[in-house]
Each structure stands twice: as C-alpha cells, then as structure tokens.
Amino acid sequence: MNIQFKKGVLELCVLSLLVRRDYYGYELVDHISKFIDISEGTIYPLLRRFRTEGYVTTYLQESQEGPPRKYYKITSKGKEVYDELEIEWESFIDGVNNIIRGDFSE
Amino acid sequence: MNRAEYLQQLKIALQGLPNDDLQDILYDYEEHFDIGLSKGKSEEEISQELGDPQDIANNYKSSFKNYQNETVYNSNNNSSNNSLRTLLIVLALGFFNLVIVLGPFLGIVGGLIGLYGGAIGILAGGLGSFFGAIIGPLGFFNISINFHPLTGIAFGIALTSLGILSLLLCVYLTKLLYKGAIKYIQWNLDLIKR
Numbered sequence: 001m002n003i004q005f006k007k008g009v010l011e012l013c014v015l016s017l018l019v020r021r022d023y024y025g026y027e028l029v030d031h032i033s034k035f036i037d038i039s040e041g042t043i044y045p046l047l048r049r050f051r052t053e054g055y056v057t058t059y060l061q062e063s064q065e066g067p068p069r070k071y072y073k074i075t076s077k078g079k080e081v082y083d084e085l086e087i088e089w090e091s092f093i094d095g096v097n098n099i100i101r102g103d104f105s106e
Numbered sequence: 107m108n109r110a111e112y113l114q115q116l117k118i119a120l121q122g123l124p125n126d127d128l129q130d131i132l133y134d135y136e137e138h139f140d141i142g143l144s145k146g147k148s149e150e151e152i153s154q155e156l157g158d159p160q161d162i163a164n165n166y167k168s169s170f171k172n173y174q175n176e177t178v179y180n181s182n183n184n185s186s187n188n189s190l191r192t193l194l195i196v197l198a199l200g201f202f203n204l205v206i207v208l209g210p211f212l213g214i215v216g217g218l219i220g221l222y223g224g225a226i227g228i229l230a231g232g233l234g235s236f237f238g239a240i241i242g243p244l245g246f247f248n249i250s251i252n253f254h255p256l257t258g259i260a261f262g263i264a265l266t267s268l269g270i271l272s273l274l275l276c277v278y279l280t281k282l283l284y285k286g287a288i289k290y291i292q293w294n295l296d297l298i299k300r
Contacts, residue, residue: 025134026141039157044134045165052169066144070137 010038010046012089015074015082018056024069047072055081107153109139119163131166195298203294214283221276229269236262 013032017023023031025047029040050056055078060068074082107115113135120128135156142152156162239258 024137024141026138029138033155039155039161040138041135041156041159041162042165044131044138045162045169048131048134048166049169066140067137069141070134 006036006038007042007046008085009036009089010043012082012085014043014046014050015055015078015085018072018074019079019082022071022073024061024071026069028072050078054078107150109149109153112149112153112156112159113139116159116163119160120166123166127166192298199294199297207290211287218276218279218283221272221279225269225272225276227269228265228272232262232265232267232269234262235259235265238262 010032013036014028017028017031025044028047029043032038032043033040047056050072051058054075056072056074058070058072061071062068113132116135117128117132120131123131138156139149139152143149235258239255239262
C-alpha cells in the first residue's frame with residue numbers, strides 16, 4: 001500500500017483508539033498490527049509527533065510485570081483532529097465506494 | 107537481529123538528532139522489547155515486526171525536520187513568504203526579459219544605429235555636394251562634374267537639410283526609447299519591491 005496513504009490511515013487509527021481510553025505504546029502497536037499490515041516500528045515516530053503537536057500527552061505508570069509503561073492520553077486538540085480526520089475518512093470512503101460500485105449517475 | 111543489534115542500528119541511524127531526543131526515542135523501543143519479551147516473543151521476532159531501523163529513523167528525522175521548519179516558518183512568516191515571492195518574481199521577470207524582451211529591444215537599438223548611420227551619410231553627402239560645388243570651380247580639386255555649380259549647391263543644401271532632419275528624428279527616437287526603457291525597468295523594480 002502507498003506509504004503516505006498508510007501514514008494518514010495510521011494516524012486516524014491511533015487517534016480513534018486513544019479517543020476510547022489511554023494506551024501504552026506496545027498495546028497500541030499490538031492492536032493496530034492485528035488488523036493492518038504495518039511495520040510496527042513506525043507507530044512510535046507517529047506517537048512522538050503527536051506529542052510535539054499537542055495531540056497527546058504521556059505519563060508513566062507502573063505495571064505488575066516488567067518496567068513502568070509510557071501511557072498516551074489524547075488531548076482536546078487531539079480529539080478535534082480526530083473528529084476532522086474521521087469526517088474526512090468517511091466522505092473519502094463513501095466517494096471511493098460510489099466509484100467502485102458504480103452507483104453514481106454520469 | 108537480536109535486541110542489542112537492533113537498538114544499535116537504530117541508534118546509528120538516528121545520529122544527528124539532539125541527544126535528549128535520541129535517548130527518549132530509544133527508550134520507547136527498549137520498552138517495546140521488554141513488554142514483547144514478557145509476552146513470550148523472541149528478540150528476533152520483535153525486531154522483525156518492528157521493521158527496518160533505517161526506515162524508522164527516517165520517520166523521526168522527517169517529522170523532526172518538519173517541526174523545526176514549521177517553527178521557523180511561523181516565527182518569520184511574513185519575511186520568508188515575501189522573500190520567496192520576490193525570488194519567484196525575479197526569476198519570472200528574468201526569464202521573460204531574456205526570452206521575450208531582450209531580442210526585440212536589441213533589434214530596435216540596432217535599427218536606430220542604422221538610422222543614425224543613414225542620416226550621417228545623407229548629411230555628409232549633402233555637405234560634400236555643397237562645398238564641392240563651391241570649391242570645385244576654384245580649382246583646388248580637379249574634379250570634372252557635368253552639372254552646373256548652382257545645381258550642386260542646391261542639391262547640397264537640400265541633402266544637408268534632409269540629413270539634419272533625419273538626425274533630429276533619430277535623436278527624438280532615441281529619447282523615446284530611453285524613456286520607454288527606463289519606465290520598463292522601473293515597472294520591473296516595482297513588481298519586485300511590492
């Protein structure tokens with residue numbers, strides 16, 4: 001799949017997971033790679049960019065097993081971006097589907 | 107690739123980023139390995155799933171660069187915008203002038219020089235005819251001209267007048283061209299400065 005396209009989709013996926021609850025990095029990666037074929041390593045650069053742009057904040061939390069985990073929490077700005085991306089995505093998919101299925105009038 | 111090799115490669119690929127950022131980034135991958143191992147995956151498996159360290163480093167570097175550029179861009183938004191615009195105008199004007207304006211301009215200048223030559227030629231001919239007709243009979247030059255000296259004088263006067271007229275016309279045209287060129291250059295400069 002086209003890399004730029006994948007990146008955009010990946011942003012939407014990460015944000016839509018974070019809208020529901022806080023995740024730590026590994027969990028996010030694990031969740032997304034279950035459904036989409038990606039290089040898992042590319043999610044961390046994305047998360048880092050989200051943090052510099054103020055879409056998410058991070059905090060460390062101890063776990064029963066292993067070292068403390070870095071959790072990601074979405075900000076209100078991140079939610080706004082999510083809403084926009086989501087609408088964009090829906091209309092894009094609608095458009096593509098219309099074309100693919102041919103249910104449009106010339 | 108095992109964990110140590112993977113992290114080493116990533117670290118090498120990330121060289122150039124500030125050290126704080128580098129440590130921060132590597133920490134995320136350390137954590138990823140830790141958790142992956144605790145879930146029963148092998149180091150090789152985890153490396154495999156993470157993907158090429160060079161690709162990942164490029165991801166970081168491009169977003170880091172974008173962020174920096176954006177900051178710089180925002181802080182002097184106007185000037186950078188304007189200088190870019192000016193540069194584009196200079197380039198466009200330069201191209202336009204070179205391709206479309208320069209040729210005709212040189213042509214006109216050439217034509218004007220030709221006219222000067224013609225005018226001076228006519229003037230010289232007129233003067234020659236005039237003085238030749240006067241001086242000829244006095245015997246300084248032994249030129250046999252088969253027409254009456256008065257004809258020569260009249261012809262000389264007419265030709266001289268015509269020469270002077272053409273010269274005046276040339277000077278007028280030169281002034282016109284000069285003014286036009288100045289205006290055109292001024293217009294170019296205005297476009298660039300605006």
